[in-house]
Amino acid sequence: MKTRMRTALMILAVALIAIAPLMAGSAIVGSVAGSMNATIGGQALVPNTTVFSGDSLQVREGAAVVAVGRGSRLVFGRATEASFLREGTDVTVLLGQGNVSLYQGQAGVSLRVKVGTVTVAPTGGFKTLGEVAMVNGAVVVTAKEGKLRVESADRRTAVDVVKGKTITLQASRSAGRAP
Numbered sequence: 001m002k003t004r005m006r007t008a009l010m011i012l013a014v015a016l017i018a019i020a021p022l023m024a025g026s027a028i029v030g031s032v033a034g035s036m037n038a039t040i041g042g043q044a045l046v047p048n049t050t051v052f053s054g055d056s057l058q059v060r061e062g063a064a065v066v067a068v069g070r071g072s073r074l075v076f077g078r079a080t081e082a083s084f085l086r087e088g089t090d091v092t093v094l095l096g097q098g099n100v101s102l103y104q105g106q107a108g109v110s111l112r113v114k115v116g117t118v119t120v121a122p123t124g125g126f127k128t129l130g131e132v133a134m135v136n137g138a139v140v141v142t143a144k145e146g147k148l149r150v151e152s153a154d155r156r157t158a159v160d161v162v163k164g165k166t167i168t169l170q171a172s173r174s175a176g177r178a179p
Helices: 001-026
Strands: 030-039 051-053 056-068 072-076 080-087 090-097 099-104 110-115 118-122 129-133 138-145 147-152 158-162 166-168
Touching: 030 072, 030 080, 051 080, 080 099, 090 099, 090 129, 099 110, 110 129, 118 129, 129 147, 138 147, 138 158, 158 166
Parallel strands: 090 110
Antiparallel strands: 030 051, 030 056, 056 072, 056 080, 072 099, 080 090, 099 129, 110 118, 118 147, 129 138, 138 166, 147 158
């Protein structure tokens, strides 16, 4: 009986040790590359601060840059509130107010921005640079490089925004709102 118990505990310990790094790593969104007048969870942001899934960012009269994966980054402008969600290799920014510029390289983490019921994501596997902003209750999406796909929550409405183009649309606040 004692031998079985020890064996079972040993197997459990080995399993926990093997799984722990996988679980811990999946919750990391990225790290702060720079900031001014910004906080996460009420704490002032400093360079190299690790950003986790579930964290809430608030930028006052300043900006914050979060490096995500291999070369991808998110730049948050003044008067912005957002939170983060990490699922596998996908990072989603839940934008409550303000604006975010996103740069996604050709490989690595997939970035998304959700504003209410609208989701914006780079497409095509190309380098993409775009901006998503809340302006007077509307969502403004601009593609500066590459292509962004804009979808409604029901995925029945989808629009591709190509380099140099901007679209403006209304978004319901019922889903994806930052805390």
